[in-house]
Amino acid sequence: MKNYVDLLARICISFIFLYEAYDSIVFFKSTKETMTAYGINWNQDVLLIGLILILVVGGLMILIGYYASVGSFLILLYWLPFTFIVYDFWDDPIELRRVNSLYFMRNLGTMAALLLLMANGAGDFSVRRILHVLRLPEE
Numbered sequence: 001m002k003n004y005v006d007l008l009a010r011i012c013i014s015f016i017f018l019y020e021a022y023d024s025i026v027f028f029k030s031t032k033e034t035m036t037a038y039g040i041n042w043n044q045d046v047l048l049i050g051l052i053l054i055l056v057v058g059g060l061m062i063l064i065g066y067y068a069s070v071g072s073f074l075i076l077l078y079w080l081p082f083t084f085i086v087y088d089f090w091d092d093p094i095e096l097r098r099v100n101s102l103y104f105m106r107n108l109g110t111m112a113a114l115l116l117l118m119a120n121g122a123g124d125f126s127v128r129r130i131l132h133v134l135r136l137p138e139e
Contacts, residue, residue: 006123007065013113014063017075021055024048038085054078062117065126072114079114083107 024031032044040047054074061071087107089100122128 003124006120007125009113010062010065010068010117010122010126013110013117014059016110017055017059018063021052021059024052024055040085051078062122065122066128068122068126068128069118072118076111076114076118079107079111083111 028048031048035041035044035048055078058071058074058078062068062075083104087100087104089097089104092100
């Protein structure tokens with residue numbers, strides 16, 4: 001049962017980041033405008049393409065379970081600063097503070113899932129495990 005839950009959790013976690021990469025690609029121009037609104041003006045094209053690559057590579061690594069802990073670490077490199085920049089509820093007006101604090105806590109929960117994946121690995125239903133099991137014995 002644990003292996004099925006590990007697989008389902010990896011699928012759900014990876015889809016968050018793969019969808020975010022898809023959304024950033026489709027709405028590339030408006031994503032750059034949002035970056036400008038948050039004060040991120042330095043090499044926006046390079047930053048955005050790099051972040052999309054991190055999201056795709058990390059999301060796929062988590063999805064297939066090939067070095068899922070490395071994929072989780074890559075995504076944490078993006079997700080942690082993103083959370084503190086976008087959902088800084090402590091600086092928001094009182095009308096937005098409640099909603100942004102809920103989003104901030106949701107992102108903390110997502111980071112906790114990534115940390116658990118880093119600590120526990122991908123489980124038995126992963127490409128890395130399959131490759132390990134299928135190795136031919138050395139002669």
